[in-house]
Amino acid sequence: MALDYKQAGVDIEAGESLVSWLKEQQPRPMPFQERLVGGIGGFAALFRANFPEMKSPCLVSATDGIGTKLKLAIDFESYQGVGQDLVAMCVNDLICCGATPLFFLDYYACGKLRLPAAKEFLSGVLKACTESGCALIGGETAEMPGVYSHNDFDAAGFAVGVVDEAKTLGAHRVNVGDTLVAIESSGFHSNGYSLLRKVFAEDQESWKEELLIPTHLYVSAVKQVLESQNTALHAVAHITGGGLDNLLRVVPTGCQLQLHEWKIPEPFLEVERRTGLPRRELLKTLNCGVGMVLFVDSDASDSVIEIIQKQGFQSWVLGSVVEGKKEALSRWDFKKA
Template sequence: MSNKKSSSTTNDKVFSYKDSGVDVQAGDDFVDWIHSEEKSTKKEDLPHQGSVIEGVGGFASLFRLNTKNYAKPCLVTCTDGVGTKVKLAADFDLYAGIGQDLVAMCVNDLLCTGGDPLLFLDYLAVGKLDLEQAKKILTSIRKACRESDLALVGGETAEMPGIYKVPEFDCAGFAVGIVDEDRRLGAHLVRDSDVLVGISSSGFHSNGYSLLRKVFAEEIQNQDLKLVQELMVPTKLYVSIIKQIKEKFSIHALAHITGGGMENVPRVIPKDLVAKISPWEFPSLFQEVQRRTALTTKEMMNTLNCGVGMVVVLPNSEAHELIRFLEIKGEKAFKLGAVSLRTPQDTEDWVYVN
C-alpha cells in the first residue's frame, strides 16, 4: 500500500462523526433515559412484561410466547407510520399525541384479524437528535402501548443529517400480535345480510394530512393554534372496546378506516358480496373540508374517515344490541349499511346508497 497521503487528509482539520452531524453521545443519553424510564415503571403496569426475556438495549428482543389459550396460534404482524401529520407536529412542537398516532395506526390494523396485541417496536428518524423532542415522542408511544396491551420491546433512533431538516422527523411502528387460526376475523366469515356498524373516530386520525395542510394553509400559516390542535387530536385506540365486543357479539369482520376512507371496507367483504353504505352527518371540521374542496359526499367518504374510525361487520340480529352496548360504553356508533349479494350492476368496490 502506498504511503502517500490522500488528498482528504492533507488539511490540518480533523472531522469527527459529530462534526458530520451525528451526535453519538446524544444517542447514548437517549438510551440511558429509556432505561431509566423502564426501571421507574412498575412491571405489573407493563402488559406482557413478564414474558419479555430481553427487551430494549440488546441486539434483538426476546419474548416468551404463551400459547395456552390458542389451539392453533398464529402470529399477526403489521407496520405503519403517521404520514405527513409529522409535519404539523414538528412545526408546532406538538408531540404529546404523535406516539399514540403511531401505535394506533398499527394496533388498530392488528385488531382487524381478531388478534390480541403482544409487542411493539418503533423507528424514529431525525435530522439532529433533540433529546426533549425524542423524549416527548417516546413517552407518547410508551403510554399508548400500555393502553393497548403492547410490550414496547425495542426500536431504532436514526440521526440523518442532510435528509431531514431540524426539527423534521419521521416515525414508523411495528406491531406483533397473536390469534387462534380458527377464531380469526375476516371476509371468510361475512355473509349476505350482515350489517355494518361504524364506531366514531376522534378526528382525522393519521390520514389525509397532505390534503388538510393545503385546505387549512392560511390558518396554519397564521398560527391558528385552536385549529391546529383540532387537527392534531391523536388517533383513537380501539383495543379496549374491540376486546369487549368480541366477548359479547358474533363479530365477523373489522375494517380500520384509514387512508381511502370507506375503500377499506371491501377489504373484508367477499368478492361475491358487496357493502352498501349510506352517508351520515359528518363532524363539522370534515364538513368544512368538503365545503372548501367541493368534493362530493362519496369522494369525501373515499378520502377521509369522515368521523368513522372502525367498521364492525356482524349479523343483522345483533346490530341493534351492539350499537346500544357501544353507546353505554361512551362510544358514538350507528348503522352504516349492510352486505348483500353482488349483482352485475354492482361494479364498484362498495355501493353508495343515498
C-alpha cells in the same frame, strides 16, 4: 483538523441518554412482563411465544407510519399526539384480524436528535402501547444529518399480535344480512394530510387542535366485543387512507354494501366546502367521522353498540351487507338513516 462523529452531526451520547430515559419511563409491570426476556437496549428483543390456550396460534404483523401529519406536528412543536398516532395505525390494523397486540417497536429517524422532542414523541408511543395492552420492547433511533433537515424527523411502527387461526376475522366470515356497526373517529386520524395541509394552509393555527387530535385506539373496545360477542363479530375494517373504500377489503365476492347516511362532523364538511370535492370523493379520501367498522350478526348489533359505547365511543348502525356485485364507493347506494 480532527473531525469526530459528533462534529459530523451524530451524537452517540444523546442517543444513549434517550434509551436510558425510556427505560425509566416503562410502566411497572409492563404488559406481558412475564413473557419479556431482557429489556430495551439490546441488539434484539426477545418474547416468549407460548400460547397454550390456542389450538393454532398465528402471529400477526403490521407496520405503518404517520404520514405528512408529522409536518404539522413539527411546525407546531407538538409531538406526543403523533406518538399515539404511530401506535394506533399499527395496533388498529392488528385488531382487524381479531389479534391481541403483543409487542411494538418504533423507528425514529431525524436530522438532529433533539431530546425534548424525541422524549415527548416516545412518551406518546409508550402511553399508547400501555393503553393498547402491548409492550414497547425495542426500536431504533437514527440520526441522519444530510438526509433530514435539522428539525425534521420521520417514524415507523411495527406491531406483532397473536390470534387463534380458527378465530381469525375477515371477509371469509362475512355473510349477506350482516350489519355494519360504526365506531367514531376522533377526527382526521392520520390520513389525508397532504390534502389537509393545503386546505388549511392559510389558517392552520386556528385549526391546530382539530388537525393534531391523535388517532383513537380501538383495541380495548374491539376486544370487549370479541369477549362477549365472539361468534357474532365477523370482520373489522380500519378506515384509514382511502376512506370508506377500506370496507371493500372485508367484503366477499357476491356481496355489496348498503350504507345509511350519517352525520358527518363539521371539520370534514369544512374540507368539502373549501375543496369543492363531491361527497363520494370526500368519503373515499377521509374517514368522515368513521374510524372503524364492525361486521356483525344483525341480531347482535344493539349489544355490540352498547359494548362500544361503554368504552367511551359513539357507535351506530352504518349499513348492511346485501347480495350483489362488489363495487367501489362511487357506485354505492346510500339510504336515509
